[in-house]
Amino acid sequence: MSFAALFMLLIIAQTSQGLPWFNAHRRCPKEWSGFSGHCYFFSKEKATVKDAITKCAHAVEDGRLAEVGGHREEKWLELQIKIRGMSPVWMGASDISDEGKFIKLSNAKPIQYTNWNRGEPNDHQKKEDCVEWAGSGKWNDNYCGNKNFFICEQA
Ligand SMILES: [Ca+2]
Numbered sequence: 288m289s290f291a292a293l294f295m296l297l298i299i300a301q302t303s304q305g306l307p308w309f310n311a312h313r314r315c316p317k318e319w320s321g322f323s324g325h326c327y328f329f330s331k332e333k334a335t336v337k338d339a340i341t342k343c344a345h346a347v348e349d350g351r352l353a354e355v356g357g358h359r360e361e362k363w364l365e366l367q368i369k370i371r372g373m374s375p376v377w378m379g380a381s382d383i384s385d386e387g388k389f390i391k392l393s394n395a396k397p398i399q400y401t402n403w404n405r406g407e408p409n410d411h412q413k414k415e416d417c418v419e420w421a422g423s424g425k426w427n428d429n430y431c432g433n434k435n436f437f438i439c440e441q442a
């Protein structure tokens with residue numbers, strides 16, 4: 288058997304067993320998309336932040352509202368948002384517990400990476416404690432009770 292044939296057999300064996308060896312991304316739940324080791328779900332419906340958190344948590348184990356760790360991840364998410372025509376879109380960050388201090392909803396740690404739109408966050412009418420991608424792709428703080436599209440993430 289030639290090396291090439293052996294190599295092909297190895298690939299077939301690996302993938303048919305469902306091992307991630309041949310996949311750049313891990314396997315994601317049905318209707319979820321993989322990027323850089325995480326799985327994401329893009330909602331087709333709108334919900335308040337509270338309802339979005341519940342829906343993400345119930346969807347899969349360790350499901351949460353997506354949190355943006357950096358520029359590369361955000362560029363990919365932005366592309367998905369554009370392709371799907373979702374706007375605005377909730378993400379998993381809030382300053383509801385301490386005004387002006389935005390934290391990740393999953394672990395209450397301060398957000399490191401930010402991409403605020405000019406003049407944001409402005410806590411308009413002292414009512415804006417949740418974070419959305421607005422039409423520009425930049426971030427805006429807005430009222431958590433608004434109904435937006437949302438992205439779930441499985442870390
Ligand atoms: Ca606020």
Ligand SMILES: [Ca+2]
Pocket residue numbers: 407408409410411415427428429
């Ligand atoms: Ca705002």
